[in-house]
Amino acid sequence: MILGLDVGGTHTDAVIIDGNRVISSYKAVTDHKNLLNSMNDALEKVIEGIDKGKITRINLSTTLSTNAIVENTLEDVGVLLSAGPGINPEVFAIGKHCQIISGSIDHRGTVVQELNEGELTKAVNRFKKKKLSVFSAVTKFSTRNPDGENHIREILAAETDFLTMGHKLSGQLSFPRRVATAYYNSAVWRLYNRFADAIERSIEKIGFKADINILKADGGTMPLEHSRQVPVESILSGPAASILGILGLCDIDEDAVMLDIGGTTTDIAVLVAGVPLVEREGISFNGRPTLVRSLETRSIGIGGDSAIVIEGEEVRVGPERRGPCMAEGGTSPALVDALNYLEIKEFKDYKASVKGIEELAADKGKDAGETARKAVEYAVEAIRQAVADFVVELNDKPVYTIHDMVDGHVITPKSVYVMGGPAAGFKSLIEKAFGLPVTVPANYQVVNAVGAALAKTTFEIELFADTGRGELLVPNLDVRKNITSRYSLDDAIDEAHDYLFQYARSIDPAMQESDIEVIESSAFKMVSGYSSSGYDLRVKCQVKPGVVMQVER
Amino acid sequence: MIQVKNRVGIIFFPAYDWAISPTHPEREERLLYTQDQLREEGVFDIEGITEFKPDIAVEEDVSKTHFCFPDVASVTTESHMISAGGAIRAARLVMEKEVDRAFALVRPPGHHAMKSVHGNRGFCNINNEAIMIEYIREQYGKKRIAIVDTDCHHGDGTQDIYWHDPDVLFISIHQDGRTLYPGSGHLEELGGPNARGRTINIPLPPRTSDDGFLYAIDKMVLPILADFQPDIIINSAGQDNHYTDPITNMNFSARGYAVLNDRLNPDICVLEGGYSIQGALPYVNLGIVLAMAGIDYSHVMEPDYNREAILQEKETTRYIKRLAEPVLKNYFEPPRDRSLPAPGHLTRRQKNIYYDTDGIQERQLESVMICNECAGMIRLESVSNRNPLSLGLEIPVGACSHCHDEGYRMFESGKKSKKYKVIQMIDRVGKNYFYA
Numbered sequence: 010m011i012l013g014l015d016v017g018g019t020h021t022d023a024v025i026i027d028g029n030r031v032i033s034s035y036k037a038v039t040d041h042k043n044l045l046n047s048m049n050d051a052l053e054k055v056i057e058g059i060d061k062g063k064i065t066r067i068n069l070s071t072t073l074s075t076n077a078i079v080e081n082t083l084e085d086v087g088v089l090l091s092a093g094p095g096i097n098p099e100v101f102a103i104g105k106h107c108q109i110i111s112g113s114i115d116h117r118g119t120v121v122q123e124l125n126e127g128e129l130t131k132a133v134n135r136f137k138k139k140k141l142s143v144f145s146a147v148t149k150f151s152t153r154n155p156d157g158e159n160h161i162r163e164i165l166a167a168e169t170d171f172l173t174m175g176h177k178l179s180g181q182l183s184f185p186r187r188v189a190t191a192y193y194n195s196a197v198w199r200l201y202n203r204f205a206d207a208i209e210r211s212i213e214k215i216g217f218k219a220d221i222n223i224l225k226a227d228g229g230t231m232p233l234e235h236s237r238q239v240p241v242e243s244i245l246s247g248p249a250a251s252i253l254g255i256l257g258l259c260d261i262d263e264d265a266v267m268l269d270i271g272g273t274t275t276d277i278a279v280l281v282a283g284v285p286l287v288e289r290e291g292i293s294f295n296g297r298p299t300l301v302r303s304l305e306t307r308s309i310g311i312g313g314d315s316a317i318v319i320e321g322e323e324v325r326v327g328p329e330r331r332g333p334c335m336a337e338g339g340t341s342p343a344l345v346d347a348l349n350y351l352e353i354k355e356f357k358d359y360k361a362s363v364k365g366i367e368e369l370a371a372d373k374g375k376d377a378g379e380t381a382r383k384a385v386e387y388a389v390e391a392i393r394q395a396v397a398d399f400v401v402e403l404n405d406k407p408v409y410t411i412h413d414m415v416d417g418h419v420i421t422p423k424s425v426y427v428m429g430g431p432a433a434g435f436k437s438l439i440e441k442a443f444g445l446p447v448t449v450p451a452n453y454q455v456v457n458a459v460g461a462a463l464a465k466t467t468f469e470i471e472l473f474a475d476t477g478r479g480e481l482l483v484p485n486l487d488v489r490k491n492i493t494s495r496y497s498l499d500d501a502i503d504e505a506h507d508y509l510f511q512y513a514r515s516i517d518p519a520m521q522e523s524d525i526e527v528i529e530s531s532a533f534k535m536v537s538g539y540s541s542s543g544y545d546l547r548v549k550c551q552v553k554p555g556v557v558m559q560v561e562r
Numbered sequence: 563m564i565q566v567k568n569r570v571g572i573i574f575f576p577a578y579d580w581a582i583s584p585t586h587p588e589r590e591e592r593l594l595y596t597q598d599q600l601r602e603e604g605v606f607d608i609e610g611i612t613e614f615k616p617d618i619a620v621e622e623d624v625s626k627t628h629f630c631f632p633d634v635a636s637v638t639t640e641s642h643m644i645s646a647g648g649a650i651r652a653a654r655l656v657m658e659k660e661v662d663r664a665f666a667l668v669r670p671p672g673h674h675a676m677k678s679v680h681g682n683r684g685f686c687n688i689n690n691e692a693i694m695i696e697y698i699r700e701q702y703g704k705k706r707i708a709i710v711d712t713d714c715h716h717g718d719g720t721q722d723i724y725w726h727d728p729d730v731l732f733i734s735i736h737q738d739g740r741t742l743y744p745g746s747g748h749l750e751e752l753g754g755p756n757a758r759g760r761t762i763n764i765p766l767p768p769r770t771s772d773d774g775f776l777y778a779i780d781k782m783v784l785p786i787l788a789d790f791q792p793d794i795i796i797n798s799a800g801q802d803n804h805y806t807d808p809i810t811n812m813n814f815s816a817r818g819y820a821v822l823n824d825r826l827n828p829d830i831c832v833l834e835g836g837y838s839i840q841g842a843l844p845y846v847n848l849g850i851v852l853a854m855a856g857i858d859y860s861h862v863m864e865p866d867y868n869r870e871a872i873l874q875e876k877e878t879t880r881y882i883k884r885l886a887e888p889v890l891k892n893y894f895e896p897p898r899d900r901s902l903p904a905p906g907h908l909t910r911r912q913k914n915i916y917y918d919t920d921g922i923q924e925r926q927l928e929s930v931m932i933c934n935e936c937a938g939m940i941r942l943e944s945v946s947n948r949n950p951l952s953l954g955l956e957i958p959v960g961a962c963s964h965c966h967d968e969g970y971r972m973f974e975s976g977k978k979s980k981k982y983k984v985i986q987m988i989d990r991v992g993k994n995y996f997y998a
Contacts, residue, residue, distance in 0.1 A: 094863040095603050095848065100564050113865065116598045116844055121865040150602055185604035290607070296563075298607045407615045409597075410579040411640050414618065533591035534584065545591065 010063045011557075012219065013462025014051055015070040015250050019272055021047045022458035023055035025064070029560050033059060034455045044071065045204075049211050061216045069208070069233075070224035070250045070461040071243065083196035084143055087136035089161050090188060091124055091148040098149075101185045103192045103297075106139060108132035117475070118153030118482075129164055137168060143198055144168075145191035147175035149184045152484040153473065171198045176484040178239070179300040180471025180549075183290065189297040194241035201240035205233055222466065226292055226303035228253050228285060228554045229467020232516050241301055245292055247457070248306045252278045252285050254460030255426050257556045258450040263423045266396050268439070270429035272314040273330045275392055277307045277399055281420055285554065286403065302469065304554075305403075309395045313345040313431040317366075317384045319373045324383035326391070335365035342369050344388055345431055347381040354434030385438060393442045396422075428453040452560075459560065465524070466517035469551035472505040477535055477543025483508055498532040498546055505548040513552050524552050566610035567856025571661035573648040574600075575616045575668040580641045582670075582919065587809065587837035588685045592669055599844035600851070611855055614655065616648030616668060623650065624688055625988070625995040627696045627723070629678045629942055629954030632984050633997060637679045642687045645670050649694035649832050656794075656829050657702050663854045665799075665831040666690070667847060673713060673798050673834045674744065676722035678954060680946045681920035684715065684744060691798050691832050692723045695730065698794065699959055700993065704729070708792035710783055710826060711735065713800020713834040714810040716747025720798060721761055726754040726930045727937050727958065731762070731790050735778050737803070737812055738765040743918070749885075752892045754930055755909055756938045759896030762786060764889055767881055768811035771874040772818035774882045775803065779825050782889045789894070797828035801836025801846045805872045806864070808837055813872040816842065820849030820859040828854075841866065905932045906964070908941065922946050935962035939969045943982075951981060956988040966991050973998070 010032075014023045016039060025033040035055040040047045048069075056064070076082075087106050092098035093113020102109070110132065112124035136144070144165055148157035155176040162172055173194040175187040212221060222230035225242045228249040236243055251269045255261075262283040269276040279286055285304045292303035310328020318325045326344050334343035336357040342365035348354035349362035356362075363377075370377040403420050425439055425447045432449045440447040452459060474481040474492055481492045481501075486508055492500075506525055514520040529549040535542045576593035583589075600606065606613045621634045623646065630637050648668035655664045672691060674684030681687070695707050709724070711717035711734040724730040739745045753761035764778050787795065801807075803814035823831070831850060836843055845864050852859040903909060908929040915924040924946040931938040937958040945951045953976050957969040969989065976985045977998055985998045 094845075094861055094865070095599075096564070096605075096852065097858050097861045101604075115865050116595050116602065117840065119865070182598055182601040183604050183607070184602050185607060298604070405615050407574060407613050409574075409576050411577055411644060412579055414575075414616070414644050415640055531578065533578075533594055534589075535591070536585055536589065541585070545594070 010059075010065065011462045012052070012055065012064050012067045013458040013460070014048065014067065015247070015457035015461050016044055016048050016072060017070075017247055017457055018072055021051045022455040023051040024455050024458040024462055025055055025059060026459070026462050026560060029558050031452055031455075031459065031560055033057075034452070034458065036455055045207055045211065048208070049215070052212070052215055056215070062218060064217055064219045066222065067212065067217060067219045068222045068224060068230050068461045068464055070246045070457065072247065075244045082200065084199050085139070085141055086192055086195045087139070087141040087144040088188075088192055089129075089132060089144065089146045091157055092184065093121060093149055095149065101188045103188055104196070106136060106141060108135065112148065112157060114148060114150040114154050114157060116150060116153065118150060120154065120156065124157050124160060129161070133164060133168070142168065142170040143195040144171070145173040145175075145195045147184065147187045147191050151176040151187070152180050152182060152471070153482065155484060155487070155489070171195060177487065178485060180473065180484045181290070181300055183298070183300065186291055186298050186300045190241055190291075190299040190301060193294070193299065194239060197240045201243070202237050205237055208233065224250055224461050224464055225467070226301055227287055227467060228304050228464060229552065230464045231466065235516050241299070244294060244301060245303060248276050248278070249304050250457040250460040251276070251428060252304055252306070252460065253464050253556055254456030254458070255428060255450060256283075256285070257459050257463040257558070257560050258452060258456065259426060259448060260559060261424070261426070264420050265424045265426060266422045268392065268425065268427045268429070270427065270431050270435060271312045272430065273310065273312045273327075274308045275311050275395075275429075277309070277396055278304060279399060279403060279420060279422065281418065287554065289406070307395065307399045309391060311344070311388050311391050314339070314343045315388070317342050317344065317347060317369060317380070319369065319375060319380065324380055324387055326384050326388045335361040342366050344384060347384040348431060348434040350377065350381040351385065353385070353438070354431065389435070389438045389442045392439070396443070424448065426450065428456045463556035463558065463560070465552070465555070465557050466513060466520065467552040467554055468509065468513050468516070469549065470505060470509050470512075472501055472508070472546070472548040472550070474501050474546040475543060476546065486512055494543060496546070498530060498544070501546040501548045502527055502530055505550045509550045509552070520552070525550060526553050564608050564857055566608065568662035568854060569610045569612075570851065570855045571612055571614050571652065571655040571664040572606070572851065573614050573616050573651050573664065573666045573668060575644060575648045577641050577644070577669050580670070582682070582685060588670060592837070592839050593667065593843070595840050596667070596843045596847045599848055603848060605848070605851055608855070608857070611851070612661065614651055616644050616666075617651045617654070619643045619646035619650055619693060622995055623693050623697055625986070626700065626990065627693045628675070628688060629944065629986050629988070631678065631680055631944060631946070631949045631952045631986075637681060638687055641670055644668070645672065646688055646690045646693045649690040650697050652830050652832065653694045653698050657698060663829060665851060665854060667833050669833065671834045673711060673717040673720050673800070674715070675719040676915065678924065678926060678942055678944045680924050680944075680948050681917050681922045683915070683917035683919055684719070685835070685919060686719060689719050689723060691720055691796055694830070694832065695796070700990075704960055705793045706791065707731070707794050707796065708733070708787055708790055709796045709798055710828070711798035711800070711834070712803070712822065713798060714802040714807065714812055715743055715800065715835060716763070717798055718744045718746045721747070721751065724757075725761060726757050726940060728757040728760050729937070729959070731760050731786070731792060733762045733764065733783055733786065735764045735766060735775065735783070737810055738767055741768050742810060749888050749892065752896055755899055755902050755932055756930060758899070759893045762889060762893050764885065766812070767878050769813050769874055770878055770882065771813035771872050772815055772821070774874050774878060775814055775818055775822060776825070777882055778885070779822055781886045784825065785890065786893045794830065795826065795828045797823065797826060797831040798834050799831040799850065800834035801843055802838075804836065804838050804842035804846060806838040806841035806866075813874060815867060815872065816845035816849045816862050816864055817859065819846045820853040820862055823850050823853040903932055905934050907932055922948055931965050931968060933962060933965055936960055936965055939965035941972055950983040953982040953985045954988070955985070957991050959990045961991050
């Protein structure tokens with residue numbers, strides 16, 4: 010049995026899945042002051058009447074590290090950067106204790122200038138004076154040559170509780186993203202590990218003997234033990250939980266749109282042939298782009314609690330929220346109240362909604378029914394427009410080969426899936442606006458927990474080989490070895506596949522070879538003058554994202 | 563956080579699955595290391611710098627710009643249509659004010675493609691800048707346009723296309739044609755009879771370095787642009803003046819390229835040549851992008867940069883200073899051609915054109931109507947070892963009614979004569995582009 014738990018911004022949901030059925034579920038309002046309490050309550054309630062010993066896997070989606078970063082309860086980090094020529098590295102400085110060291114590595118991984126030892130010693134002494142004990146080290150092109158970052162690790166060894174090295178985060182290029190990701194990872198490390206300890210204690214105390222996994226923003230999980238080294242990977246997993254939930258509850262194999270209509274926002278996701286899209290570069294967080302892989306979603310400021318505003322002849326909804334809707338005891342009419350008024354939905358204090366809409370309309374000398382209708386139309390149209398813009402944007406993403414330009418897939422959604430509090434009320438309205446069939450899945454109230462439960466362990470690697478130099482690198486696995494000049498793209502693909510499979514299996518014994526897929530591979534013949542100087546080989550492999558199974562309706 | 567002064571759109575299309583041949587300089591990975599550098603620098607994450615997908619040019623975009631024999635499809639492939647489409651997307655972004663500046667980092671290049679096209683010459687089939695300019699003029703109305711070709715090779719294709727056009731100023735800065743392909747681009751080449759002084763060539767001696775290039779920009783190009791007052795400035799941006807380029811002999815640096823673009827301040831850059839794909843392109847392209855956006859580029863530098871080693875000789879400096887006077891004179895007081903026929907009559911110019919890449923030999927007889935009212939109707943007879951005698955007729959943008967009517971009269975008489983395998987009509991007034 011799998012237990013899925015989502016400690017979300019508004020609600021905490023939990024489910025237990027046995028075979029392919031949801032056999033227990035629980036939902037409560039999240040206690041923001043004590044997320045652990047919310048978690049414990051949910052764990053205890055959802056397991057009532059079920060044998061705890063049968064739970065083999067607990068998957069947890071939590072907003073804790075996200076909150077830590079947003080609320081800036083971050084630990085001071087000693088940041089060491091080395092960039093060399095290019096954009097002035099000062100603009101990427103992050104945190105209160107950032108030191109830039111001279112040195113440079115070029116795009117082939119050749120060391121142009123060694124790190125400056127004098128500057129390095131000075132920086133470390135400065136960190137000592139400040140009594141810092143967590144660090145991050147990032148050099149430009151460290152994914153092509155990690156020597157600089159490894160050297161910094163040796164220098165810092167004695168002082169360190171924890172160090173994040175840029176090349177261990179991802180094989181992807183982007184110095185600024187690596188800088189930000191490494192910084193956040195170290196800054197939340199201690200807080201996250203305390204939380205991880207507390208989770209382990211709680212779960213043990215309740216009496217579970219299960220493996221604990223943490224949901225990531227890309228819709229995969231990582232073992233709790235593994236997450237202690239990369240806590241930054243646990244940020245912003247909420248949207249992924251709901252997308253996976255829909256995938257678990259519905260059988261989708263075509264291009265489709267998912268809408269998660271929440272209290273203040275509607276999150277939009279697009280599926281291509283039933284598969285959710287992953288952000289090409291990584292998620293942006295706190296205004297800083299990072300290397301954290303994430304499912305690609307868009308959000309607009311329209312949700313059930315979005316305030317209704319009359320301006321002249323126009324009725325607008327959102328993006329502002331003035332407390333909860335009136336049906337839930339609020340003081341200002343919101344979108345849900347309009348649905349209540351039109352009897353599209355019967356939610357909580359229906360009479361308060363009617364009163365609120367009538368007063369708002371009367372105040373501006375308008376008809377209450379028309380006001381409610383216009384509010385709902387405005388909301389639906391805004392969502393339709395946002396989806397259309399998102400699809401255009403996705404189809405307009407740059408591609409780099411003639412093949413992809415000419416024969417690339419054009420995304421055309423064939424169906425819409427809606428979840429979230431007001432979902433049921435919007436079904437027919439969205440059907441009409443989009444001209445597409447709309448599904449509101451059963452169990453949609455606990456869709457996030459279902460998503461967490463059904464997520465599988467994911468990981469990805471990038472292999473980079475230069476047969477001219479005779480070197481192969483898999484940066485985030487710290488693999489570096491010599492290869493012969495006969496090493497081919499097929500060798501690289503096989504090897505990348507094996508490295509990923511072995512590693513993935515070491516963190517999740519249930520991993521199958523068939524879970525591994527090659528997502529990009531290229532071989533470029535390098536030419537010096539007019540003769541060949543070897544091949545530049547690149548392979549990107551991942552554990553296929555998705556759900557472990559579908560649950561029965 | 564980095565602040566941009568100008569919003570910049572980058573159309574990055576490296577065509578990773580296309581090459582002229584396996585060891586040809588114009589090969590798959592030409593922009594691979596540029597992409598690595600731009601990604602590692604986080605250029606596309608800078609607020610105000612956005613990456614866009616190219617459009618795909620359609621036949622009409624080509625057939626209103628070039629005479630293609632026997633037709634457009636025979637001389638182009640998808641790669642050319644995408645590359646030209648990349649330039650069109652750059653123009654759309656700027657004209658529709660989605661961005662302030664745009665850079666089409668696309669391949670294959672185009673500036674050696676002339677008015678008449680039978681195949682590939684100098685790595686180029688169709689002229690990306692010209693197709694873009696004609697798109698701009700047709701979609702957004704008649705515009706004064708200046709092209710500054712900063713490729714190391716003379717932009718003979720673009721020069722040929724705008725030879726007779728007084729509204730498009732073409733300036734080429736290049737390594738002296740006596741020392742490099744294609745051998746043209748001398749001071750004396752200064753435009754056709756209706757457009758004297760609207761073609762300007764600045765041939766620089768081999769081993770010119772940053773000082774020489776920037777002198778040419780400051781003392782020759784900028785004064786001419788200040789007078790011409792273009793609505794749009796286009797940099798036909800070749801990167802083969804770099805000191806590491808394998809097929810040229812200049813000493814220009816990445817930072818020099820950045821300064822050049824800073825001063826020239828082009829609305830649109832379109833990539834041309836540049837074949838030092840590891841040692842130059844990553845840094846030159848980074849420098850150009852930062853300069854276009856108005857971001858500090860003073861830290862951009864090649865790993866092996868050594869200022870002393872690439873300084874130009876004193877004699878080179880003196881030579882370039884002496885160039886300023888004749889260059890400016892060519893624009894401000896172009897010498898008259900006294901052998902011209904009277905208005906309303908056709909000139910005759912014979913040209914032999916060799917297509918080095920495809921080994922094609924073309925013979926042309928080109929005529930333009932001497933006209934005081936418009937750019938003048940163009941008539942071009944062409945024959946090559948690929949195509950029998952063919953005829954191209956162009957009624958130019960803003961043509962007068964006389965040139966318009968003459969164009970159609972020649973079209974009819976051409977058909978009747980049965981001398982030509984194909985006749986192509988470019989009617990820019992009626993927007994009719996067709997073959998017979």
